Amino acid sequence: MAKVKGDIEINVERCKGCEVCIASCPFTVIAMTKEVNGKGYHYAIKVNDDCTGCMNCAIVCPDGVITVYRAKVTAE
Amino acid sequence: MGELRLMKGNEAVAEAAIRAGCDGYFGYPITPQSEIMEYLMSEKPYETTGMVVLQAESEVASINMLYGGAGTGKRVMTSSSSPGISLMQEGISYMAGAELPALLVNVVRGGPGLGTIQPSQADYFQSVKGGGHGDYKIIVLAPASVQEMADFAKLGFELAFKYRTPVMIQSDGAIGQMMEKVELFDPIPRRTEEELIAQCPWAATGKPKNRDHIIITSLDLDPAGQERVNLKLQAKYRQIEEKEVLFEEISCEDAEYVFVAFGLSARICQKSIDMARAQGIKVGLFRPITLYPFPTKQIAALAKKVKGMLVVEMNAGQMIEDVKLSAGCSVKIEHYGRFGGIIPAPDEVVRALEKQIIGG
Amino acid sequence: MEEPFVKTDIRKEENIVYKRTNLLVDRPLSYCPGCGHGVVHRMLMETLEEMGLQDKTIGVSPVGCSVLAYDFMNIDMLGAAHGRAPALATAIKRMWPNRFVFTYQGDGDLAAIGTAETIHACNRGENFVIIFINNGIYGMTGGQMAPTTLPNMRSSTSPYGRDVSIMGHPLKMTELVAQLPGTYYVTRQAVHTPSHVRKTKKALRKAFENQKNNTGISFVEVVSNCNSGWKMTPVQSNKWMEENMFPFYPLGDIKVDGKLVEQKEAVTKE
Structure with a gap:
């Protein structure tokens, strides 16, 4: 049976850590790091595999740092 | 020979703008120059050459419309009189900083403040020294006839695009209002879109795939970058000072004294020369046509030949500073001026010469 | 820097469904974390x-936080003097009627110093798009009171809150320009949630479609946050915006296809 699977790729060096993406994600896929990037910002990372590729995070991201992937995969 | 017409100075500059292939006029009414927009609106060039004519909501809007039009490579002009030109200074500074070509016409009236609607030359400092903020210059042309009002519209656009700088025709209420015979030059067609893009590769015209996007701005927040902008402007001004000086000498060959005067004052001095020479005083006239670039070298050379110079201006003494800087201390230089819309009579100029220079 | 969570096997070029548009220049935006400017830039x-x-597009950027918008938008642009963008755009569009022209302005630029240019461009029915970012404050100069600052709202020049008896009232420019015959489409949107962003993008699309037909001004206000100026975190500021800005600046279309939309929330309790 095919199901939709998503993934996000975050350009962490461009992330300013505003956390707006976290509030927009319906599946709590994103969280903030304790570490900081080159600019000194805590940055967003993907913390689980529940992403459906809904694009919400990428659309609200003020800095446009998120690329979204989506594909149909066959369930095991 | 071109077409001959009897016209007001204001009408002549308007007609010449149409003939010079002007793409757009943006202005706001103010005495004594309102005939410029009135003439354009009645001629309807938007139906013939396609030139846009728009009455803006203010001089501030007019000059910024000019900035917009000029930034896209179009041949644009505005006109106003002294208080309106004061309002435009911010925009002129921006255009100088962004290196944009445009033609401005200042039909000067007496000031300060609301002043008077009568002719004056009291805006010399504002035009020539850079009326707005920052280190910049604009080319300033001073017509002394209705004919020159027409000719300088064409010349003004040529210089504006040659150097990517605002150019001002600094006229006055008398030259703007008086009627004279004018020989009009043949119309030059407005540039096509292709010609404009080829001639103005710096202009914002819409970014095609094969070039970088164009940014028209006077902003550079990096001090080193802003210094480079300034150095570039200064290099351009040195070039303009080298190449574009215009002046006229009348009866200077045998002159012992000279009047130095521009625009309307220079015309009055021509009559004064006739009167003085009838009395046996050998006097000539030096007329700067470009107020910036100022004919510094020519005045320095003349100062070595004559016994005295009388700078005649319809102001309290503005151009005289440049005359003195040019001539140094080699010769006696005095100022004669009337203000507030009073035009000096030729005989009072002769008396001033006798009293301040010859007898003084 | 390595992303700590493992990549999935779907992270391939052909599976990309969303990425930053190439019409944005590949450089970091100069805006504060969480600022709405970046989203509006991208949607535009x-x-x-x-x-x-x-x-075919020539844009005009303002003075304010988005003064450098031309560095981020990969199109030909002019940087206007403070408040004068509609004057520039008027000339550009009239000289290049076959180009698409827009201004991008903040609330200080559009609703204070540029009020005359804004109203007259709207009233003449110029054929360009005005994008108006309203965050109720002067961001770039350090959070001073703007014409749009709410009553009792604190700013660096109204540190005890905007006292309207002394400082005057906030100005609803969008409602004001909607009354003018020269505006064709007037709307107020936001960009703090995915659904609002999608609506804003639809509004922008409609605005530029209108320009194709020379219908007059399309005016798109985006109520946005200024977490630095408001002195809140980005997420807090978005919440504060919903609770305080939206009641005063209600979202939605105000004028569509040249006709005023009936206001549902116009009833005030006496």
């Missing part, structure tokens, strides 16, 4: 990309 550039207008 996506709109132009989807309509194929990159080579």
Whole structure:
């Protein structure tokens, strides 16, 4: 049976850590790091595999740092 | 020979703008120059050459419309009189900083403040020294006839695009209002879109795939970058000072004294020369046509030949500073001026010469 | 820097469903974390990309936080003097009627110093798009009171809150320009949630479609946050915006196809 699977790729060096993406994600896929990037910002990372590729995070991201992937995969 | 017409100075500059292939006029009414927009609106060039004519909501809007039009490579002009030109200074500074070509016409009236609607030359400092903020210059042309009002519209656009700088025709209420015979030059067609893009590769015209996007701005927040902008402007001004000086000498060959005067004052001095020479005083006239670039070298050379110079201006003494800087201390230089819309009579100029220079 | 969570096997070029548009220049935006400017920039550039207008568009940026918008938008642009963007755009559009022209302005630029240019461009029915970012404050100069600052709202020049008896009232420019015959489409949107962003993009698309037909001004206000000026975190500021800005600046269309939309929330309790 095919199901939709998503993934996000975050350009962490461009992330300013505003956390707006976290509030927009319906599946709590994103969280903030304790570490900081080159600019000194805590940055967003993907913390689980529940992403459906809904694009919400990428659309609200003020800095446009998120690329979204989506594909149909066959369930095991 | 071109077409001959009897016209007001204001009408002549308007007609010449149409003939010079002007793409757009943006202005706001103010005495004594309102005939410029009135003439354009009645001629309807938007139906013939396609030139846009728009009455803006203010001089501030007019000059910024000019900035917009000029930034896209179009041949644009505005006109106003002294208080309106004061309002435009911010925009002129921006255009100088962004290196944009445009033609401005200042039909000067007496000031300060609301002043008077009568002719004056009291805006010399504002035009020539850079009326707005920052280190910049604009080319300033001073017509002394209705004919020159027409000719300088064409010349003004040529210089504006040659150097990517605002150019001002600094006229006055008398030259703007008086009627004279004018020989009009043949119309030059407005540039096509292709010609404009080829001639103005710096202009914002819409970014095609094969070039970088164009940014028209006077902003550079990096001090080193802003210094480079300034150095570039200064290099351009040195070039303009080298190449574009215009002046006229009348009866200077045998002159012992000279009047130095521009625009309307220079015309009055021509009559004064006739009167003085009838009395046996050998006097000539030096007329700067470009107020910036100022004919510094020519005045320095003349100062070595004559016994005295009388700078005649319809102001309290503005151009005289440049005359003195040019001539140094080699010769006696005095100022004669009337203000507030009073035009000096030729005989009072002769008396001033006798009293301040010859007898003084 | 390595992303700590493992990549999935679907992270391939052909599976990309969303990425930053190439009409944004590949450089970091100069805006504060969480600022709405970045989203509006991207939605605007996506709109132009989807309509194929990159080579036909001339934009005008303002003075304010978005003064450097021309550094981020990969189209030809002019930087206007403070408040004068509608004057520039008027001339550009009249000289280049076959180009698409927009101004991008903040509330200080559009609703204070540029009020005359804004109203007259709208009233003449110029054929360009005005994008108006309203965050109720002067961001770039350090959070001073703007014409749009709410009553009792604190700013660096109203440190005890905007006292309207002394400082005057906030100005609803969008409602004001909607009354003018020269505006064709007037709307107020937001960009703090995905659904609001999608609506904003639809509004921008409609605005540029209108320009194709020379219908007059399309005016798109985006109520946005200024977490630095408001002195809140980005997420807090978005919540504060919903609770305080939206009641005063209600979202939605105000004028569509040249006709005023009936206001549902116009009833005030006496």
